[in-house]
Structure formats: C-alpha cells, structure tokens
Amino acid sequence: xxxxxxxQPRREYxxxxxGSGMTGGWAAKELCERGLETIVLEAGRAIDPxxxxxxxxxxxxxxxxxxxxxxxxxxxxPVQRKCYACDEWASKFFVNDRDNPYTTPNEKPFxxxxxxxxxxxxxxxxxQVYRWSDLDFEANARDGHGVDWPIRYKDIAPWxxxxxxxxGISGQAEGLPQLPDGQFLPPMEMNCIERDMREAVTAKWPGxxxxxIGRVAILTQDHNGRSACHYCGPCERGCITRSYFxxxxxxxxxxxxxxxxxxxxxxxxxxxxxxxxxxxAAGVRFIDAQTMxxxxxxxxxxxxxxxxLESARIMLNSQSSRFPNGIANxxxxxxxxxMDHCFLAGANATFTKHMDKKTYGNRPNGIYVPRFRNVxxxxxxxxxxxxxxxxxxxxxxxxxxxxxxxxxxxxxQLIKDLGPWGxxxxxxxxxxxxxxxxxxxxxxxxxxWGIPALxxxxxxxPNEKAMTKDMAITCAEMLEAAGASDVRPFNDNSxxxxxxxxxxxARMGRSPRTSVLNSWNQAHEVPxxxxxxxxxxxxxxxxxxxxxxxxxxxxxxxHAVGExxxxxx
Amino acid sequence: MKRRELLQIIGGAATLxxxxxxxxxxxxxxxxxxHESATTNTATSQHLELIAAxxxxxxxxxxxxxxxxxxxxxxxxxxxxxxxTDEERERLxxxxxxxxxxxxxxxxxxxxxxxxxxxxxxxxxxxxxxxREPGSAADAYGRIKDMTVYGYFTSKPxxxxxxQLRRLxxxxxxxxxx
Numbered sequence: 192x193x194x195x196x197x198x199q200p201r202r203e204y205x206x207x208x209x210g211s212g213m214t215g216g217w218a219a220k221e222l223c224e225r226g227l228e229t230i231v232l233e234a235g236r237a238i239d240p241x242x243x244x245x246x247x248x249x250x251x252x253x254x255x256x257x258x259x260x261x262x263x264x265x266x267x268x269p270v271q272r273k274c275y276a277c278d279e280w281a282s283k284f285f286v287n288d289r290d291n292p293y294t295t296p297n298e299k300p301f302x303x304x305x306x307x308x309x310x311x312x313x314x315x316x317x318x319q320v321y322r323w324s325d326l327d328f329e330a331n332a333r334d335g336h337g338v339d340w341p342i343r344y345k346d347i348a349p350w351x352x353x354x355x356x357x358x359g360i361s362g363q364a365e366g367l368p369q370l371p372d373g374q375f376l377p378p379m380e381m382n383c384i385e386r387d388m389r390e391a392v393t394a395k396w397p398g399x400x401x402x403x404i405g406r407v408a409i410l411t412q413d414h415n416g417r418s419a420c421h422y423c424g425p426c427e428r429g430c431i432t433r434s435y436f437x438x439x440x441x442x443x444x445x446x447x448x449x450x451x452x453x454x455x456x457x458x459x460x461x462x463x464x465x466x467x468x469x470x471x472a473a474g475v476r477f478i479d480a481q482t483m484x485x486x487x488x489x490x491x492x493x494x495x496x497x498x499x500l501e502s503a504r505i506m507l508n509s510q511s512s513r514f515p516n517g518i519a520n521x522x523x524x525x526x527x528x529x530m531d532h533c534f535l536a537g538a539n540a541t542f543t544k545h546m547d548k549k550t551y552g553n554r555p556n557g558i559y560v561p562r563f564r565n566v567x568x569x570x571x572x573x574x575x576x577x578x579x580x581x582x583x584x585x586x587x588x589x590x591x592x593x594x595x596x597x598x599x600x601x602x603x604q605l606i607k608d609l610g611p612w613g614x615x616x617x618x619x620x621x622x623x624x625x626x627x628x629x630x631x632x633x634x635x636x637x638x639x640w641g642i643p644a645l646x647x648x649x650x651x652x653p654n655e656k657a658m659t660k661d662m663a664i665t666c667a668e669m670l671e672a673a674g675a676s677d678v679r680p681f682n683d684n685s686x687x688x689x690x691x692x693x694x695x696x697a698r699m700g701r702s703p704r705t706s707v708l709n710s711w712n713q714a715h716e717v718p719x720x721x722x723x724x725x726x727x728x729x730x731x732x733x734x735x736x737x738x739x740x741x742x743x744x745x746x747x748x749x750h751a752v753g754e755x756x757x758x759x760x
Numbered sequence: 761m762k763r764r765e766l767l768q769i770i771g772g773a774a775t776l777x778x779x780x781x782x783x784x785x786x787x788x789x790x791x792x793x794x795h796e797s798a799t800t801n802t803a804t805s806q807h808l809e810l811i812a813a814x815x816x817x818x819x820x821x822x823x824x825x826x827x828x829x830x831x832x833x834x835x836x837x838x839x840x841x842x843x844x845t846d847e848e849r850e851r852l853x854x855x856x857x858x859x860x861x862x863x864x865x866x867x868x869x870x871x872x873x874x875x876x877x878x879x880x881x882x883x884x885x886x887x888x889x890x891x892r893e894p895g896s897a898a899d900a901y902g903r904i905k906d907m908t909v910y911g912y913f914t915s916k917p918x919x920x921x922x923x924q925l926r927r928l929x930x931x932x933x934x935x936x937x938x
Contacts, residue, residue: 247927247928249914249916249919249927250914250919251914251915251916251919254838254842255838255839255842255843256835256910256911256914257914258839258843260843261843262842262843379932379934380932380933380934380935381934382934382935383934383935385934386934386935420932421928421929421930422928422929422930422931422932423927423928423929545935546938547937547938548935548936548937548938549936549937549938550932550933550934550935550936551929551931551932551933551936552929552930552931552932552933553929553932554932554934588909588913588923589909589913591905591909591913592905592906592909592910595887595888596887597817597818597819597880597883597884597887597905598817598818598820598880599820599822601818601819602818602819602820602822602824603822605909605913606824606922606923609938
C-alpha cells in the first residue's frame with residue numbers, strides 16, 4: 192500500500208470511499224476493478240505488516256509480559272482496553288480515547304471500540320463468518336420491530352458466494368436452513384471434548400441443536416496467493432502470512448493492482464458535500480490529521496464505509512439547507528436504531544475425561560451452535576434468538592494461580608500435566624431495532640480534529656435481557672450433556688458496544704419516510720451516496736455480521752457502477 | 761552494584777551461567793547494599809528479597825530452573841512498581857510485612873532467614889487459607905503466587921527449553937495422545 196500516499200490529492204475522482212476497513216476495502220476493490228478511479232480516505236495511519244504485526248512476539252519480549260502498560264492504557268485507552276484484543280501486543284491497533292471522545296448518559300454506558308488505521312478493524316476482528324437466512328431477513332416483517340428489509344436471502348446469496356470465494360472461509364457444511372452453508376475451505380478440527388459435545392447435543396436435541404466448528408475467514412489451505420494458517424494463535428496481533436482476511440491482506444492489494452486506487456491515510460473525514468443544484472453528493476471534506484489542513488475532494492459517487500457509528504457521525508455532520516439534520520436524513524432515522532449483540536452470558540465448565548488426550552497448535556477458532564430458539568418452536572420469553580460460541584482447551588499451567596500447592600511437586604505437575612479441560616461458552620444474541628437507541632452530535636464536545644463528537648444513547652431492552660438469561664441456561668445444559676464434571680453458568684450483562692457488532696444507524700428499507708437507504712444501500716434521497724458498513728442494517732440477526740457487510744458492499748458497488756454507466760446517478 | 765544491575769542479573773537469562781553456582785540466598789544477599797542506594801525506596805523494593813524467596817519456594821530449582829533463575833523476581837518488581845496502583849501496592853506491602861511478622865512470631869526471624877522447612881510450614885498455611893483478608897499474609901502470598909506462576913511460564917527459558925513451545929506450530933490437531 193505505497194501507491195500515491197499522502198500529499199494533495201487530485202480534486203476530482205470517479206469515486207470516494209470513506210474508510211479502508213472491512214467494507215471500505217471491498218468498495219475500493221470492486222469500484223477499481225469495475226473501472227472507477229477511486230480515492231480511499233482513511234483517518235488513521237498506514238500499517239506496515241513487516242514492522243507493525245506482532246503475532247510472533249513472545250511475552251518475555253514485552254515490558255509487561257502481556258499484562259499491558261496499565262498506566263498508559265488507563266490514561267489513553269480506558270474504553271478500548273475493555274476489548275480482549277486491546278492487549279500489550281495489539282493496543283496500537285485501537286484508537287486513543289482522549290483524541291476520539293464521545294459521551295453517553297450516565298445510566299447508559301456504551302463501549303465504542305474503534306480501529307483507525309489502513310485496514311481498520313479488519314486488522315483485529317474476530318474472523319467469525321456466518322450467513323444470514325430468510326429467518327433473519329423476514330424477522331422485522333414477522334414481528335413488527337423495525338422496518339422490513341428490502342431484500343431477501345436470494346438477493347444476497349450470490350454475493351455471499353462472490354465474497355466468500357475471494358476471502359476464503361473454512362467451515363463445515365451442515366445443511367441448516369437458519370444458517371446457510373457457504374463456499375467453504377476444509378474445516379478446522381474440533382477437539383476431543385467439543386466432538387463429545389457435538390454428539391451429545393445432537394442426541395439430546397435432535398433436529399434442534401447442532402454443535403459445529405466455527406466458520407472463519409482463516410485459510411486452512413493456500414488460497415488466492417495467501418498462505419494457509421500456521422496456527423500460532425493470536426490473529427488480532429496481525430498475520431505476516433496473510434492467512435486471515437483483512438483489507439490490507441486482500442481487498443486493498445486487489446484494488447491497488449488495477450492502477451486506479453489512491454489511498455490516503457491521515458485523512459479524517461469531516462462531512463459529505465452536497466450539491467443543491469444537482470441534488471447529489473458532490474464530494475467530501477476531510478482534515479489532514481497531520482497538518483490539520485481542511486481539504487475537499489469531489490467525485491461522482493461516494494461510499495461511506497467508516498463503521499456504523501462513525502458513518503452516522505459523518506452524515507449527521509453533513510448539513511446543508513436541503514438536509515439541515517444530516518445528509519439523506521429526511522426520514523429522521525439517521526443515527527437511530529443502534530444495535531449490538533448481547534453476549535457474555537453462558538457457562539464455564541470443567542471436564543475430567545480425555546485426560547490422556549491433548550491438542551497441538553493454537554487454533555484461532557472455536558465451536559458454534561447455530562440459533563435454535565424461535566426457529567421451529569416459539570420461545571415464551573423473547574423474540575428472535577442467539578447463537579453460541581466457545582471452545583475447550585486443557586487448563587495447562589494457568590491453573591497454577593488458582594490450584595492449591597507449591598514447591599517441587601507442584602512445579603513438576605504444572606510442567607508435565609495439562610490439567611483438566613476447561614470450556615467457556617457464551618451466547619451472542621440478536622438485538623431488536625429500536626429508534627430510541629440512537630446517536631447524535633454532542634454540541635459541547637469535539638474530537639482532536641475539530642469534528643463534533645457523538646453522544647451515544649443506547650441500552651439493551653427487556654428482550655435482550657430475557658435472552659441473556661436463557662443463554663446461561665442453555666449453555667449450561669449443553670455442557671452438562673457433554674459430560675462436564677462441573678458447570679458454572681454466568682451472565683455478565685454485557686455493555687452495548689463491547690461485542691463490536693454495532694450497526695443500524697442508516698437502515699435499509701422500502702420507504703424514504705422510514706429508512707435512509709434503499710435495497711442497494713443507496714441513500715433514498717441522494718442517489719450517488721452509498722452506505723455499506725454496519726450502518727445499513729435493518730435488523731441485527733445474531734450472526735457475526737462482517738461477511739454480510741462485505742456481500743452488501745460488493746453488491747452495492749456493482750449496482751453503483753451500473754447506474755453510473757447508464758447515467759442514472 | 762547498583763540495584764538496577766542486580767535486577768538485570770536476577771532477571772537476565774544470559775547471565776544465568778555466571779550465577780548458577782550461587783544459592784538463592786547468596787544471590788539475594790548481593791542485593792543488600794543495592795537496596796541502601798535504591799532510587800525507588802518504597803516498602804516493596806525493600807521486600808524484593810522476600811518476594812524472591814517466596815517465588816523460589818513456590819517454584820524451586822529442581823531438574824528444571826527455579827523462579828529466581830528465570831527472572832521471576834524482576835518481573836514481579838516491574839509489575840509492582842510500574843503496573844499496580846498505589847492502593848494495590850500498599851496492600852501488597854502490608855501483606856508482605858505480615859509475612860515477616862508471622863515468621864518472627866513463629867520462628868523468631870524474618871522469612872528470608874528461615875530454613876526451607878520453616879518457610880514451607882508457613883507457606884503451607886497461607887496456601888490453603890480459606891480467608892484472604894486484604895493486606896494479610898495469605899493475601900500477599902496469593903498475589904505473589906499468581907505473579908510467580910505467570911512470570912515463570914512466560915519466561916524465555918521455560919517456554920523454549922522446558923515447555924518447548926514452538927512459535928509456529930504449523931498445524932492443529934484437536935485430539936491426539938498426550
């Protein structure tokens with residue numbers, strides 16, 4: 192990613208893409224490959240995998256052995272550090288909270304986890320990939336929460352195929368209607384305990400529950416010029432062999448190969464410019480993060496891919512006489528319907544069987560239990576459902592902290608015995624769309640670059656709370672069925688945001704009166720403006736959403752180029 | 761010898777050869793003059809010897825290296841002085857003082873000057889303590905044990921030579937014989 196970095200950009204491009212992460216990378220690839228001169232504006236710095244990636248750095252090579260520089264984290268990243276991946280290795284891939292402030296009401300905490308760099312959060316994402324089905328696309332129409340999705344599974348299915356073939360997804364086909372199979376590379380192995388659980392759960396809940404290996408954007412064989420995983424483990428610290436999907440390992444190089452990409456780091460977008468005469472987005476105003484200079488670029492089409500809340504912030508800050516409350520916000524829904532998955536409710540368990548077996552290598556993946564609530568039967572306690580994720584591993588030396596003992600024998604045991612198997616498992620639950628969960632510009636606070644900060648007003652409701660209670664029960668009963676010797680349910684009442692699946696702030700819908708985007712991720716009111724990150728989501732389903740964002744982005748880009756060619760926008 | 765140099769010796773695997781002939785107690789004795797000129801003259805830095813002695817009792821030298829040989833005391837020192845909050849450090853200091861108080865009450869000497877058997881007797885009680893009042897001997901012991909286990913098993917000599925973990929395993933097997 193060294194082509195045409197920095198400096199004064201040309202004033203005019205075919206396309207502007209705001210953001211270089213999961214969806215920005217896809218927009219760049221598709222728009223460039225379809226012939227458009229494209230500039231990607233990235234707020235953060237460029238990443239050089241040779242020096243920035245630290246997945247093979249060992250704990251003893253760090254000042255705090257992995258405990259993290261707590262004083263620096265508490266000062267600069269008090270929010271970001273709540274994410275498991277913001278550790279002593281990878282905290283540099285998360286924003287500085289002092290430079291990037293936001294506010295919440297006291298009674299509504301929200302953890303906004305952000306990555307500002309070329310690659311965005313695709314550098315340290317969780318890599319779990321699950322298709323949606325019509326159970327999800329029809330959910331709003333069925334129970335009346337939110338607005339009906341303007342698309343169905345058949346509209347997105349070919350685009351799932353398209354992006355999955357490029358990304359490389361390992362997984363096991365299961366033939367489940369609620370979780371369609373995809374274009375899979377060979378699955379990773381389940382371990383001894385997980386295999387037991389798969390058998391036991393199938394036996395106890397036949398036709399209802401399935402335990403399968405996680406479907407992940409990690410290569411189990413060489414694919415599209417990228418290497419198979421070498422199982423070092425901590426993907427969130429980077430991957431020098433490009434074995435997991437990130438925009439800088441995959442989509443941005445493809446865009447660059449066309450010769451039509453301009454990638455500009457340190458470009459903090461302030462607003463989208465609106466041409467009142469042509470009734471089109473005219474371009475983008477951004478601040479050079481290093482010089483603080485305000486710069487404008489113009490283009491025929493603008494793709495907003497900054498991340499759901501950031502994209503809403505930019506659009507709310509794009510005010511004109513036509514759109515005094517934010518561009519394309521005639522519906523008043525811009526910034527509303529924020530959703531994030533509720534999680535951290537499930538069970539821990541200990542298994543004392545298979546003590547003569549172990550795993551080898553560090554599998555960056557776990558097991559998945561596809562949604563089983565409100566699929567066939569109907570739950571009396573809540574609408575929609577959740578999937579479960581987790582995994583088993585031998586306790587290993589870590590048990591030394593909480594196991595009684597000391598001295599020579601204690602040490603020998605920690606070295607030679609792997610200890611019992613531990614199993615952690617949590618639900619990931621669908622969050623209902625609710626217009627009262629919203630973000631707005633805070634009139635009293637600006638970020639380091641003078642852009643108004645967000646005030647985030649989001650809380651989980653009774654449906655999510657009822658769901659997390661059920662997660663703890665069902666995770667515990669599945670672990671028990673698998674033969675656990677000790678099961679400990681938990682419900683941590685996770686704070687919204689922490690699942691980092693925030694979405695919904697510029698929802699798709701059939702009517703300009705009740706939604707921001709149409710069925711092509713195109714603003715109803717500004718036809719050359721496309722929003723393809725999580726902002727577009729009309730509901731949240733319970734699946735990890737990135738692959739759906741990617742498929743929608745590729746689909747929207749193809750549509751946008753078609754519309755440009757026939758001069759419709 | 762400056763205190764920093766002592767810590768480097770205790771913590772540096774490269775110098776293990778030179779010091780491997782010294783018993784832990786002798787090695788720690790090197791620190792006494794250093795402590796007098798210590799720049800960080802907090803209570804815990806005066807407890808460095810005690811921390812080292814505790815860690816070596818928890819994970820002693822056998823056919824594999826002990827806690828001191830792989831630099832556990834230096835790791836704990838970093839965590840205590842540059843990671844813990846003031847409140848956490850004070851709580852640990854109080855607990856370490858309680859450890860020496862218990863040693864004096866029972867055996868009329870500071871913990872580091874007790875025989876291994878005497879040390880083991882006291883540790884055995886803290887290790888199985890049901891109650892761990894903040895600032896108590898058992899509380900400080902538990903914290904030191906936690907850091908000792910972590911520091912030991914994340915040290916270069918242990919990861920590379922004892923556990924023999926590879927940076928790049930190259931494959932994953934989910935269920936193979938131990």
